[in-house]
Amino acid sequence: RPRVLSGIQPTSDSMHLGNYLGATRQWAAMQDEFDSFFFIADLHAITVPHDPKQLRERCRRSAAQLLAAGVDPERSTIFLQSHVPAHAQAGWVMQCLTGFGEARRMTQFKDKTAKQGENTASVGLLTYPMLMAADILLYRPQYVPVGEDQRQHLELTRDLGQRFNSRYKKTFRLPEPYILKETAKIFDLQEPTAKMSKSSSSPTGIIELLDDPKVSAKKIRSAVTDSETEIRFDEENKPGVSNLLRIYSALTGDSVDSLVDKYAGQGYGALKGDLADVLVDWVTPFRDRTFELLEHPTELDQILRAGAERANAIADRTLADIYDRVGFVPPL
Numbered sequence: 001r002p003r004v005l006s007g008i009q010p011t012s013d014s015m016h017l018g019n020y021l022g023a024t025r026q027w028a029a030m031q032d033e034f035d036s037f038f039f040i041a042d043l044h045a046i047t048v049p050h051d052p053k054q055l056r057e058r059c060r061r062s063a064a065q066l067l068a069a070g071v072d073p074e075r076s077t078i079f080l081q082s083h084v085p086a087h088a089q090a091g092w093v094m095q096c097l098t099g100f101g102e103a104r105r106m107t108q109f110k111d112k113t114a115k116q117g118e119n120t121a122s123v124g125l126l127t128y129p130m131l132m133a134a135d136i137l138l139y140r141p142q143y144v145p146v147g148e149d150q151r152q153h154l155e156l157t158r159d160l161g162q163r164f165n166s167r168y169k170k171t172f173r174l175p176e177p178y179i180l181k182e183t184a185k186i187f188d189l190q191e192p193t194a195k196m197s198k199s200s201s202s203p204t205g206i207i208e209l210l211d212d213p214k215v216s217a218k219k220i221r222s223a224v225t226d227s228e229t230e231i232r233f234d235e236e237n238k239p240g241v242s243n244l245l246r247i248y249s250a251l252t253g254d255s256v257d258s259l260v261d262k263y264a265g266q267g268y269g270a271l272k273g274d275l276a277d278v279l280v281d282w283v284t285p286f287r288d289r290t291f292e293l294l295e296h297p298t299e300l301d302q303i304l305r306a307g308a309e310r311a312n313a314i315a316d317r318t319l320a321d322i323y324d325r326v327g328f329v330p331p332l
């Protein structure tokens, strides 16, 4: 089976709807067809200031939410990035392959330092995409299922893989992004031209899956639309309505066209009210399952340990190739 690998950062208490529709839902759908590796990117999580106790809690919460989203530890390998030392080790090699200017040009680095300035950002934030390249290349996956926001980082991963292959010896497979058009980018409910994002969305613009479902329903009902009344899919002129249609379609499986037909002649209130109900029906069992899993932290830790064992076996082999090819003397 072809291999896939992807990660999610434990940087919030709850996944948001963009993470779920853009990433983790795809992961669950792919696990039968692909040899699947999914990890919680705790090393990436410390590139910004964090609280240690909270980080530990958020790692378990992320694991529980992955399981609740349908990622099955029997069919997929689920692990914590910090349990596989080869990520940091190969990350160093990737940093040494990257130009300083090349790193500074990454959009995410520019966006995340736009407000506070570069000087107070950590060097880890700058080298984040090199660690991400290592995360991926170590497993030689064919596809990396991510949201549209990660496309540029994946391009860098391919560049670095190619650079290593041509500078030393062919070692890495160059992975393809796996981005589903329909859910590539879920937008902020209050600012529907910006992506839904845990660090930049306003609290009312982001649907956090572990929030009280009533709160999420209210956010849908007060989503920003436009001053017209017609329900149609037009991302440029009607980004708010289009985002709601996209979310509705993703959660129900109904096509956007059929939804447009269904709501012809009805107001935005009807669309929002129905979508709020659809969301509550889906998120309530997701949330219940997550909290149930969190009541058994030892079982979660065991799943992560078993995953790390499988991941280490593969990552260590690739790391040995990397070290050999850059010219390190092998330990006796």
Ligand code: AQP
Pocket: 007, 008, 009, 010, 011, 016, 018, 019, 020, 021, 022, 023, 145, 146, 147, 148, 149, 150, 183, 184, 185, 186, 187, 195, 196, 197, 198, 199, 200
């Ligand atoms: N709005 C989104 N639409 C579709 N996919 C999205 N992803 C994130 N936001 C959207 C995808 O979720 C996966 C995990 O992302 P992450 O843990 O790396 O989180 P992130 O990209 O850092 O998420 P945020 O909310 O955007 O965080 P900040 O604000 O810190 O940057 C990835 O596959 C991502 O594409």
